[in-house]
Amino acid sequence: MASNSRKSVLFVCLGNICRxxxxxxxxxxxxxxxxxxxxxxxxxxxxxxxNTGSTPDSRALAxxxxxxTETDHRARQVTKGDFETFDYILCMDESNLRDLKRKANAVKNCKAKIELLGSYDPQKQLIINDPYYGSDKDFEVVYDQCLRCCKAFLENNS
Known part of the structure; x- marks a missing residue:
């Protein structure tokens, strides 16, 4: 969980196994x-x-x-506590954004700033599309978008 001495960010998508x-x-x-x-x-x-407890999709890992770049992440669902402790919750598409904002409305002490990760994209690609039903190339597109967005987000928050 997040603490006051460090900044915190939670990245969110539909199933937590790809994006x-x-x-x-x-x-x-x-x-x-x-x-x-x-x-x-x-x-x-x-x-x-x-997908709670699952490892990321094999194509995401590849x-x-x-x-x-390595990960040992296991999928988990966003909790009420996440809204109270994380500084930023950055999601991948408008459906995620709607779901998160609806959930945040039920949290009394929501401190998280909820945004699309793509809002940081210097190439202005707001939505990071789900590659699950796509090809390896679609996962590369997600990677490239995440790289651009994360770089800009880090620069804005350093």
């Missing part, structure tokens, strides 16, 4: 390489409970390995 674990791993590596890894609490989660 959000890629974003989490990309941001963790980027923060570490920039010497600020210890300044951040970084996690990812799902709006659904479909994509991350191709970019020398």
């Amino acid at each position: 959000s674990p890629i974003a989490e791993a990309v941001f963790q590596k980027m923060a570490t390489e920039n010497g600020v890894g210890d300044d951040w609490i970084i996690d990812s989660g799902a709006v659904s409970d479909w 994509c991350l390995r191709n970019h020398v």
Whole structure:
């Protein structure tokens, strides 16, 4: 869970096995390489409970390995406590955003700023599409978007 001494970000998608674990791993590596890894609490989660406890999709893991990026994440559903403790909750598409804002409305002490990760994209690609039913190329597109967005997000919050 997030604490007051460190900044915190939670990346969210539908099932927490494709987009959000890629974003989490990309941001963790980027923060570490920039010497600020210890300044951040970084996690990812799902709006659904479909994949709770599962490892990321094998294509997501292969994509991350191709970019020398590792993760040991297990899928989890976003909790009420996440809204109370995380500084930022960054999601992948408008459906995620609607679901998160609806859930946040039920949280008395919501402190999280809930946004689309794509709102940080210098190429203005607001939505990070779900690659689950796509090809390896679609996972590469997600990786590239996450890389651009996470870089801009980190720069804005350093």
